[in-house]
Amino acid sequence: MSSTDEMFFPVLLLLPIGLFYLVFRRNWVDSELRAAFVTGLLFGGAAILIARVCYVPIEMYLGTDLRTFISGPRSWWITLLTSIGVIGFVEEGLKAGGGLVASYQVSFLKRPAAIFMAFCGSALAFSLLENVQYYLVFGAGTVMPRIIVSSSAHLFFGCISSAVAAIALSRTTRADSVVSMRILLGILIAAIAHGFFDFLVFHFAVQAASGVIVSLVILFLFGIQEAWIAVLRADSQHEVGLMVCAGCGAFSIERSRFCGFCGSRVIKKQRNVSIQVGDS
Known part of the structure; x- marks a missing residue:
């Protein structure tokens, strides 16, 4: 890996988070x-730090890291059970736990869209640090x-998991x-x-x-x-009220989360209550 590649490597690692932030910029x-x-x-x-701690005794028992284990010449059912029963459950459970805790901290699990964003942030951070670990262990050619x-x-x-939970x-x-039970499902x-x-x-x-991989990424x-x-369907307003677009300032009275003019998120307009005190 040349010095120029090493300079741009952190940018490439952060690219998925940047793309997600750009795609959802109106929110x-x-x-x-x-x-x-x-x-x-x-x-x-x-x-992901907790996941690595959980993997330590498992990898000590196996005598190798999980990536090498499931890549090895073993029976397909052993690889499948390890992939689902160990990697799948540990990582998805911890990512979902991080998303739920984050959403609770922000909105007390009351906003479906906030739950979705918290889960997405958890997943992207997990992937980022996993790629960093792969770089340290296997090198840039793998990452x-x-x-x-x-x-x-x-x-x-x-x-x-975020859509089901939301x-x-x-x-x-x-x-x-x-x-x-639905969240666990x-x-x-x-x-x-x-x-x-x-x-x-x-x-x-x-x-x-x-x-195959390109098709899966598209999927x-x-x-x-x-x-x-x-999630947006679940996040729609339950009551009709005066809404104002945070982007262009347009008003709406529909049960909508997005502005029909610029596409930005709309928020419920707060009533301004003023009390006038007359001179006695």
Whole structure:
């Protein structure tokens, strides 16, 4: 890796977060969503540190790191069970935990869109630090092809659990056992999807630039969009009220989260109450 490549390598590592921030730029006028995303980044960083601690006894038992283990010449069912039962459940569970804690810190789990952004921040931070670890262990040759692939995959898996959690929490005023089971179901689905992806990539040694991976990345991006749309439906206003666009200032009385003129987030206009005191 040349000195020029080393100079631009941190930029490439941060590229997925930058692209996400750019794509969702019209939402950042809503300070709650911006705070949820940033807080999710912090808790996602903590999640991967916990994951590495969890992997230590497992890798000591296996005698090698998990990546090498699932890439080795073993029976397909051993690789699949390891990918789903260990990697999938540990990583998706911790990412979801980071997203839930971040969302609770910002909106007390009351805003579906804030839950989505918190989960996305957690997933992107997890992927970022995972790529840094891969760089330190395996070198730039391993990390460079997987930056976009791993980031889109982690984001997609996080969007699965975030959409399920956001919709489940939006349908009730308090979390109960039913909501908890639905959230766990979302994490389970994300863990299975994560495990199958790792099984496909590592067991069959699929190259990052292959048509299969490109197709999967396109599928991930489509899934992220669909998850966001599902969350927006759950995040619609329950009552008609006067809304004002934080971008262009246009007014609306519809149950809409976005401005029909510029596409920015709209927020509920606060009533200004003034009390006039007359001279006695």
